[in-house]
Amino acid sequence: xxxxxxxxxxxxxxxxxxxxxxxxxxxxxxxxxxxxxxxxxxxxxxxxxxxxxxxxxxxxxxxxxxxxxxxxxxxxxxxxxxxxxxxxxxxxxxxxxxxxxxxxxxxxxxxxxxxxxxxxxxxxxxxxxxxxxxxxxxxxxxxxxxxxxxxxxxxxxxxxxxxxxxxxxxxxxxxxxx
Numbered sequence: 001x002x003x004x005x006x007x008x009x010x011x012x013x014x015x016x017x018x019x020x021x022x023x024x025x026x027x028x029x030x031x032x033x034x035x036x037x038x039x040x041x042x043x044x045x046x047x048x049x050x051x052x053x054x055x056x057x058x059x060x061x062x063x064x065x066x067x068x069x070x071x072x073x074x075x076x077x078x079x080x081x082x083x084x085x086x087x088x089x090x091x092x093x094x095x096x097x098x099x100x101x102x103x104x105x106x107x108x109x110x111x112x113x114x115x116x117x118x119x120x121x122x123x124x125x126x127x128x129x130x131x132x133x134x135x136x137x138x139x140x141x142x143x144x145x146x147x148x149x150x151x152x153x154x155x156x157x158x159x160x161x162x163x164x165x166x167x168x169x170x171x172x173x174x175x176x177x178x
Contacts, residue, residue: 005129005158005159005160006130006158007131008132009083009133009134011135012044013044013045014044014045014046014047015030015034015037015045015047017034017046017047017049018049018050018142019049019050019087020067021052021055021056022052022053022054022062022063022064023055023057024066027052027067027070028070034046045081045083047083047084048071048082048084048085050084050087050088050090050128050142051087051089051090051142052067052084052087052090053106053110054106054110056104059109065110065113065117065121068124071124072120085130085132085140085141086142090125092106093110093111094163094167095166126164130161131158
């Protein structure tokens with residue numbers, strides 16, 4: 001099954017949040033503001049544009065797993081009113097590659113943290129779309145626009161991209177273990 005990588009938002013007011021990087025108080029504040037706005041009919045959709053994991057602060061401050069688990073619970077309640085996009089900090093966990101900035105390597109601590117939730121978290125990350133487009137012509141993604149978007153076939157490839165297919169193809173091409 002191919003998961004559509006582009007989400008369409010065709011009505012209402014959308015609140016957009018990005019780059020929470022494991023900051024629970026920041027996440028909780030934005031979540032609660034959205035829920036209050038939604039309850040008052042002032043916002044209909046919340047888009048989290050990725051990089052909600054991997055704190056830049058002290059290891060004890062990183063609440064990435066708590067944020068992911070709360071997003072999963074919130075998705076059960078809000079359904080299509082919550083759109084979560086894949087960011088570059090979530091992507092390495094799908095492909096089992098390290099992500100570093102300078103001397104800071106982000107992936108090992110999160111991999112350790114998700115041990116009891118690994119399958120659920122990786123399934124969630126693998127299903128995250130890349131891109132939102134609205135009826136009003138607004139494009140939302142984590143990485144920003146790229147010049148090749150108007151190249152014929154690009155949007156179709158983006159729409160139908162499958163992490164599972166890439167992982168399966170890579171595994172099939174890998175040399176046998178010795």
